[in-house]
Amino acid sequence: MTDRTPRFGANYTPSQDWMFQWMDIDADAVRADFEALAGLGLDHVRVFPLWPVLQPNRTLIRRKALQDIAVVADVAAEFELDIAVDVIQGHMSGFDFVPAWLVNWHEGNMFVDEAAIQAQAALVSAVYDAVRDRPNLIGLTLGNELNQFQLPNPAAMPADSDQIAHWLTTLLEAPVDPDPRHLFTHSENDHLWYRDGHPFLPEHASRLGDITTVHSWIFNGTAKRYGGLSSQSVRHAEWMIELSKAFATDPQRLVWLQEVGAPSMNLTDAEMPEFASRTVEAALSSPGLYGITWWCSHDVSRSLGDYKDLEYSLGLLDVDNAVKPLGRRFAELVADARAGAGTTVMPRTVGVVVDVDDDDLPTSRADLAPGGRVFERWHDLRAQGRPVTVVTSRTAADPRALADRGITALDTVPNRAG
Structure with missing residues (x-):
């Protein structure tokens, strides 16, 4: 894996009208937002046009909505x-x-109806064609945490793992003659890693698409169990980066920390800058990190109702584009990383072993979650300064695979008594 300086960006939540801005893009409002984000030293934004706006009918992809994505890309290029x-x-x-x-x-x-799959594939292809010639295009993510349409969503769309793999592959391969400089990937929340029985699998995240993405949120039980500024919380993103590598078949595959944020349910306003510092520093110690994209760019306006309270305070900027203390600290971290100051990449030579079955599925994904025995073993060793990563039991039995990853020692987690 390369030790290049990772990219730094923000998940774009428009300051005016939140994602509903995509119903009628105001280029001047976007311009003001992007100017403020560029002022933090960021190099990219991740954007989220709404599906019903893009494709309100299965056979209708709105040309104006596609044009709006191109407009936003062009405004980003201005900065x-x-x-x-x-x-x-x-x-x-x-x-x-x-x-x-x-x-x-x-x-x-x-995920299952073939007509719906083909409609989504057509949308992926159309969105790509709308922006493929923009020199500032990084690429496409299929969508935001679409695994959340499985249980416990009250409107779940059930599918088995083979059907999910078919859906992912069909959409990832939808763009015609894609430019090899562009990335095509997908994203999931941590149910893929931590929830037994979930049809989205670790191998989907780590093997399908051009890059692995992880979304790290300490409101998943980590902060409640260990504390918002605990070692386990500030290294949760680092843990997920290293965990994802266990299931990759390409030892050089990069990992994108595509979402990480400072939730108010677990952190006070005064603690958020420290959480960002320690989280970013820990993530930067992982080899093969593509980038860090903070969630999110702007707070949600208090004029919008019915969000969970944390959504109103996650931004680097407020709704008037004023930089918050969290945003100032993130900008300092970006500047330090680019100057080569601070964190050094730590080669990972110790592999904590995850037991997997013949299909490379963890025998217990709960072991990988907060409170799980593999989770706690990795964090205990990391707190001691050990250069730990994660390997599957299959990799642990393959000397060549271990050598390809530079792993010289294994740590097998004992089963808990009782």
Whole structure:
């Protein structure tokens, strides 16, 4: 894995009207937002046009909506910001945005119904064609945490793991003649890693698409169990980066920390800058890190109702584009990283072993979650300064695979008594 300086960016939540801005893009409002983000030293934004706005009918992809994505890409370029586009939103900040042709009287399954899969593939291809010639395009993510349309979502669209693999592969391969400089990937929340029985699998995240993405949130039980500024919380992102490598078949595959943020339910305002410092420093110690994209750019306006309270305070900037203390600290971390100051990449030579079955599925994904025996063993060793990563039991039995990853020692986690 390369030790290049990672990219730094923000997940773009428009300061005006949140994601509903995509219903009628105001280029001047976007311009003000991007100017403020560029002022933090960021090099990219990740954007989220809403699925029902793009594709309100299964056979209608709105030309104006595609043009709006191109407009936003061009505005980003004015401030030397590259842009990554998520296609299917999908799920955002506690709300689902599903077009009418998949719900109620027309109830369908986005993962299983072949007509729906082909419609989504057409949308991926159309969005790519709308921006493929923009020099500041990073690439596409299929959508934001679409695994949240499995249980426990009250409107779950059930699918098995083979059907999920078919859905992912079909959409990832949808763009025609893609530019090899562009990335095509997908994202999931940590249910993929931590929830037994979930049809999205670790191997999907670490083997399908051009790059692995991880979304690290300490409101998943980490902060409640250990504390918001505990070693386990500030290294949760680092843990997920290293965990994802266990299931990659390419030892050089990069990992994108695509979402990480400082939730108010677990941290006071005064603690957020420290959480950012320690989280970023820990993540930067992992080899093969593509980039860090903070969630999120702007607070949600208090004029918008019914969000969970944390959504109103996650931004680096407030709704008036004023830089918050969290934003100032993140900008300092970006500047330090680019100057070569601070964190040094730590080669990972000790592999904590995850037991897997013949299909490379963890025998207990709960072991990988907060409170799980593998989770706690890795964090205990890391707190001691050990250069730990994660390997599967299959890799642990393969000297060549260990050598390819530079692993010289293994740590097998004992089963808990009782």
